[in-house]
Each structure stands twice: as structure tokens, then as C-alpha cells.
Amino acid sequence: MKNQYSFIITIVFVFLSVSLQAQIKKIEPPFWWSGMQKTELQLMVYGDNISSLTPEIDGLEIKEVKKTENPNYLFVTIETENASAKNYTINFKKGEKIVDSKEYALKSRRENSANRKGFDSSDMIYLVMPDRFANGDPTNDSNSALTEKANREEQGDRHGGDIDGIIQHLDYIENLGATAIWSTPLCEDNDAKYSYHTYAQSDVYKIDARYGTNEDYKKLGSELHKREMKLIMDYVVNHWGVEHWMIKDLPTYDWIHQFPGYAQTNYRMSTQMDPNASEIDYKMCMDGWFVKTMPDLNQQNPLVLNYLIQNAIWWIEYANLDGFRVDTYSYNDKEGVATWTKAIMDEYPNFNIVGEIWLHDQAQIAYWQKDSKVGAIQNYNTHLPSVMDFTLHDAVTSVFNEENPSWDKGTIQLYENFVNDFLYPDIDNILVFAENHDTGRINQIYENIEDYKLVMTLMATVRGIPQLYYGSEIGMKGDKGKGDGDIRRDFPGGWEGDSNNAFLSSGRTATQNEYFNFTSKLFNWRKNKKVIHSGKTTQYLPENEVYVYFRSNENQTVMVVVNNSSENRSLDLSRFKENLKEAKQGKDIISEKNFSLEEKLEIAGKTSYIIEVL
Structure with missing residues (x-):
């Protein structure tokens, strides 16, 4: 009787050990969305000694299961084309036995998410x-x-x-x-x-x-x-x-660049386009660590x-x-x-x-x-x-x-x-x-x-x-x-x-x-x-440390004057006729003053104007 109990206890212990070892600790991405342009999704699955497990997902096709030298990882590629937005169950099996199960959600995307407008020159x-x-x-x-x-x-x-x-x-x-x-x-x-x-x-x-x-x-x-x-x-x-x-x-030894271990970048990014660069300099820029704490x-x-x-x-x-x-x-x-x-x-x-x-x-x-x-x-x-x-x-x-x-x-x-x-x-x-x-x-x-x-x-x-x-x-x-x-x-x-x-x-x-x-x-x-976001730029060679440029489009012209000298300057506006054309007046948006644009423009030292040409 004692031997029977010992046998049962051993079986239970082995079962529990396998179950505990097979617990899935992480799945990344933690969830995803239906309706993405790229329909293949690769799940990184992490847990103790899980490489011997076989994943199954009811309602989704598993296209590939990739194992690495580290038995704590599985990389599971699934196909999401035409998949509904809902929760799916991923079963992890050893043989015919389900060792662990995880819910995985495919969510609905925001309307017009794919066509979102990023930041641009208007920002x-x-x-x-x-x-x-x-x-x-x-x-x-x-x-x-x-x-x-x-x-x-x-x-x-x-x-x-x-x-x-x-x-x-x-x-x-x-x-x-x-x-x-x-x-x-x-x-x-x-x-x-x-x-x-x-x-x-x-x-x-x-x-x-x-x-x-x-x-x-x-x-x-x-x-x-x-x-x-x-x-x-x-x-x-x-x-x-x-x-x-x-x-x-590490999922794989080469998940990071190893030399083995640490070697610092040379920070010389010019090696990346230098046709004359040595292979070692080119490699050390790209593959070297930025600092020792950043693999x-x-x-x-x-x-x-x-x-x-x-x-x-x-x-x-x-x-x-x-x-x-x-x-x-x-x-x-x-x-x-x-x-x-x-x-x-x-x-x-x-x-x-x-x-x-x-x-x-x-x-x-x-x-x-x-x-x-x-x-x-x-x-x-x-x-x-x-x-x-x-x-x-x-x-x-x-x-x-x-x-x-x-x-x-x-x-x-x-x-x-x-x-x-x-x-x-x-x-x-x-x-x-x-x-x-x-x-x-x-x-x-x-x-x-x-x-x-x-x-x-x-x-x-x-x-x-x-x-x-x-x-x-x-x-x-x-x-x-x-x-x-x-x-x-x-x-x-x-x-x-x-x-x-x-x-x-x-x-x-x-x-x-x-x-x-x-x-x-x-x-x-x-x-x-x-006119500033997308207008044409015309610049004039600086004279006496006064830099002048124009931004212009079909509807508007803006004249920018930057006097870097500590002295007052007088600008002969006939030099800028190419951009001013027949304009007679402008308004500086900084001081809100109106200026005549017909002959000369006076500007104090260390001062700038942004003149909307009227």
C-alpha cells in the first residue's frame, strides 16, 4: 500500500512540475488588431521550458512555430487575414494534454486608423x-x-x-x-x-x-x-x-551584438556612407554598443x-x-x-x-x-x-x-x-x-x-x-x-x-x-x-551682418530681416525688388508696425522683422 501511495505521489509531483514549468509568463504583443495591412503576426511566447509545447488556436491559422536555442521561448506566427475582432484561446499542449491556455485578443481598429496624418511643416x-x-x-x-x-x-x-x-x-x-x-x-x-x-x-x-x-x-x-x-x-x-x-x-545569442559581450561603438556615423571605410570601422559604428548599459x-x-x-x-x-x-x-x-x-x-x-x-x-x-x-x-x-x-x-x-x-x-x-x-x-x-x-x-x-x-x-x-x-x-x-x-x-x-x-x-x-x-x-x-509651411525660400547674401530672406507663394510674401549687428542698419530696398515687386507697404508681425517698402528700411541692432508684404 505504501508503494502505491509513493507511486501516486510521484505521478502527481511530476504532473505538477511539468505544469509549473510550462506556465506561459508573457505573450508579446499583448494583443493586436484585426484589419491590419500586414496580416501575419509573430507572437513572442515566454515561459520556463516551453519549447517542447505545441500551440493551437481555434479560429486562427498557425503558419510557423520557431524555436531558438533558449528553451524558454517560442515564436508563433499566426495569420490574421479576415479574422474577427474577438478573444481567441491559445492552448499549449504536450502531446494531447493541454498544459496551459491563454486568451489572446484581436481588437477593432479606430476608424481610418491606417490613414492617420502625421506631423508636418504646419506644426x-x-x-x-x-x-x-x-x-x-x-x-x-x-x-x-x-x-x-x-x-x-x-x-x-x-x-x-x-x-x-x-x-x-x-x-x-x-x-x-x-x-x-x-x-x-x-x-x-x-x-x-x-x-x-x-x-x-x-x-x-x-x-x-x-x-x-x-x-x-x-x-x-x-x-x-x-x-x-x-x-x-x-x-x-x-x-x-x-x-x-x-x-x-536572451532568446538567441545573436539577439544583441556580441564581441563576445560588450564593445563600444566608435560613434563615427560617417563610416556608414564612406566608400573608403574599413570593414572594422563600418562594423563598429553599427554593431558597437552606444554605452555599456545599452546592449x-x-x-x-x-x-x-x-x-x-x-x-x-x-x-x-x-x-x-x-x-x-x-x-x-x-x-x-x-x-x-x-x-x-x-x-x-x-x-x-x-x-x-x-x-x-x-x-x-x-x-x-x-x-x-x-x-x-x-x-x-x-x-x-x-x-x-x-x-x-x-x-x-x-x-x-x-x-x-x-x-x-x-x-x-x-x-x-x-x-x-x-x-x-x-x-x-x-x-x-x-x-x-x-x-x-x-x-x-x-x-x-x-x-x-x-x-x-x-x-x-x-x-x-x-x-x-x-x-x-x-x-x-x-x-x-x-x-x-x-x-x-x-x-x-x-x-x-x-x-x-x-x-x-x-x-x-x-x-x-x-x-x-x-x-x-x-x-x-x-x-x-x-x-x-x-507661406511659411511650404512657401519658396529666396535668400540674399548678408551685408553688414544683416541677413534677409523671403518666403513666398502665390498668395503671400513674407520678408524676414535679421540684424545680427549691434549697430543700427539701413537697407536699400531696391536690392530686394525681385521679391518685393511693386509692394509699397508691409507690417512687422513682431512690433505690429507698418513700414514703407519703397526706399530704405531702418532696423535697430540685434533686432529682427517678420514683415508681411501688403
Whole structure:
């Protein structure tokens, strides 16, 4: 009898062990949608020792089950064409026995989801670092499941800003003239230190709990759309963080680039188009890790690439996104990131994606824009709609401090930047900016408001899509030399108890209001000016540090005058007859003064005009 009991207990124990070992811990994407253009969906299934299991789905065809060297993974490809939006049961079987079952939902898409309109040159993008903008919900500043806790006393620690803080201040952002928000990444980053920047993500399907929830992010998009504003997600294709759960249990050895283990990128992105580059330099730029805490994803592995494509599409569909800004775009595997980009644009033809191409040569930047003739020389097409104008940024951050203007120094640098516009296949669809979360603060570089106004005049009137970094509009400073935390200071008024609440006119100092009022006036004027969004640019060689250019279309002409000299200047307007034609008057939208355009135009030192030609 004793032996019988022992046998029964052993059988039960074995059964329970198999069941426990076979528990499915994750399925990603966590749900999907019916009616997508790409009908094949690859599910990443994760659990202890599940590779021996056979999945079955009643009502959906399983086209392929792929196993890897890690027995904790199954990659299950299903066909969703003509599949109804409903819950399906996935049974995981060992032999004929069902070991585990999971519900999987195909949801209904929003009406006209595929044809969503992305951000474009009619927009002004406001760049926010959520941890430093506003603390809308102090209860989520720290989280028991996440390592780093809030500590506002330290520059590089988490300070507690969150999604709710952004939502609470949408009136402020809208009044500023912004029509879109680009937030630095919000997905979970469980690094022990410096996690607030969130570029080393530990779960790419989950908003970091210290910012809020997935539903909170979805709400942010909804609240923006009520205002006819747009939401742009900062997406990272190149790397994850070392704390990502998949990095800790790699599906395949080559899920990341291994040397074995860590080797750092050389950061030399020019190797990616250099016909003379050595193979090792070319490889180390693409395959090397950005930093030691950010393992480099191998987009040559089809499983990795498909995972990233599906994750990006999932966020677009789930949060109703209007665009991506893609971090470190030109560090990715060239062919892999082009495939990733094309897959998204095929699914959403009117979407927009801007890539961070941090280079200092227009030909090298233009190489990365969709249908580039520069890229075509090497038979390469990224399919990337938009790139960032870093050469304009370079010029803007030096021109207005130039004490000895010369043949190649001063406002001529602005002129020469636009000379190379012919290199870009879509010049209106490039991002123009004076600064961002990685660069020096413009108000630190130029410490007086007069130079700030010159910079913003340019940002609001040149071709492309302007982007403003949070806080610049109230004169916020920050010294890159003191560390990234200093250029990512807390917005005053974003925390309870702040003595200065710059979100309110009544809470701003006189100087902060002067910055804000100028910026708001400029970008609210820009909102409905098609002549600025898509008009032709005609520029004139600077004379005596006065730079003049025109934006024009069939209906309107705008004359922009930027006097970078500290001296008053007098312009002979006969030089600009090509654009002024027979016009006799114009109105400056900044001062709201009317000017005669018949003979001479007087302009004070360090002053700009944006003149609507009447």
C-alpha cells in the first residue's frame, strides 16, 4: 500500500512540475488588431521550458512555430487575414494534454486608423523631458518594483515629473503656439541610476510606473487630439537597457551584438556612407554598443527586427500616435532600420518619422532621408521621411556670438546652410531646432533676450518643422559642461511648493513673460501661415551682418530681416525688388508696425522683422 501511495505521489509531483514549468509568463504583443495591412503576426511566447509545447488556436491559422536555442521561448506566427475582432484561446499542449491556455485578443481598429496624418511643416513641436517638466501625481514618484527612487536634490536622479504633469499643463503648451508634443521615452527604464532619461529601456510594452500607466499615455494622446494637437513618441530601435528582461534571458545569442559581450561603438556615423571605410570601422559604428548599459540590438536577426516592427506598430495603434522621433537612427544596422521604417510607413502611409542623424555635413544628413539622391549613389534608401537639421543647429549656436564676422563667420553661416537645401529630397520635412535635451541650452549660449529673439525668428520662419525645447520660452538656462542634468532642469512651477510658477502669466517674472510673450506671438502667428509651411525660400547674401530672406507663394510674401549687428542698419530696398515687386507697404508681425517698402528700411541692432508684404 505504501508503494502505491509513493507511486501516486510521484505521478502527481511530476504532473505538477511539468505544469509549473510550462506556465506561459508573457505573450508579446499583448494583443493586436484585426484589419491590419500586414496580416501575419509573430507572437513572442515566454515561459520556463516551453519549447517542447505545441500551440493551437481555434479560429486562427498557425503558419510557423520557431524555436531558438533558449528553451524558454517560442515564436508563433499566426495569420490574421479576415479574422474577427474577438478573444481567441491559445492552448499549449504536450502531446494531447493541454498544459496551459491563454486568451489572446484581436481588437477593432479606430476608424481610418491606417490613414492617420502625421506631423508636418504646419506644426511646431514642443520637446518635453517628463521627469523634469511637472509632477502631476506625487504618489508615483517612486515605485517598489523599480530600483531608482525619487531624489530631487540630486541633478542626475529622478525628480518625479510624469505624464499627468504634462496633461495638467496642456493649456500652457497650446497657448505657447505648439501643435505637437515630442516626449523623450516613457517606457520602463529600471537602471539603478540616471534612469530618468529612459533611453535604456527594460520593458518596451510598458510605461514606466514612475511616469504613470499605459492608460495614462493613451489619455495624453486623447487629450492632445481633442485640441487638434499631435503626440510624437521617442522610439529607440538601436538598443535596450541591460535591465531589460529579455537581455537577462536572451532568446538567441545573436539577439544583441556580441564581441563576445560588450564593445563600444566608435560613434563615427560617417563610416556608414564612406566608400573608403574599413570593414572594422563600418562594423563598429553599427554593431558597437552606444554605452555599456545599452546592449546593441541585432536587426539582422529576423526575430529581432520583426519584434521591433510589431512593437512600434503596437504603440501607434494603441496610443493613437501621430509620429516617431527615432533615437540614434544612423547607428542602427542600415538595412535593418530601413526595413523597420518601410514596414511602418507601409502600414501608415501618411505617418511621419524623424530620425536623429547627428552629423555635421548636409550631404551626410541628406543621405538618410527617403529617396535621397545621395543615398541612391550607393543604392540605399532609408524610407525615412524626415531628418534633423543639425548643421543649422551648429550655425545657430555660434552665429549670434560672433565678435569678428568675416568671409565665413557670422550670418553667412546661415546663408551657406540653406545653399545646400538642394541635397534634401523633401526640404519642408526636416526638423529645425536651436537645441534639444542633448545639447547646450540656447539661453546659456546667448544670455540676452535679443539674441534669443533672433534665434526664434529663424526657427519660426525658415523651411522645415520647428522644435522648441521646454523652458526656453521662459529663458531657462543650463550649462552642458556641468552635466546633462543641468540642461534638463525642473520647469519652475511643476512641483508643489515651487516659489516661481512659470506656467502662469501671474507667476512669471517680468523677464520670463517677455520671453514667453515673444515666443507665443511668433508661433501662434505661424500656425496658419501656409507661406511659411511650404512657401519658396529666396535668400540674399548678408551685408553688414544683416541677413534677409523671403518666403513666398502665390498668395503671400513674407520678408524676414535679421540684424545680427549691434549697430543700427539701413537697407536699400531696391536690392530686394525681385521679391518685393511693386509692394509699397508691409507690417512687422513682431512690433505690429507698418513700414514703407519703397526706399530704405531702418532696423535697430540685434533686432529682427517678420514683415508681411501688403
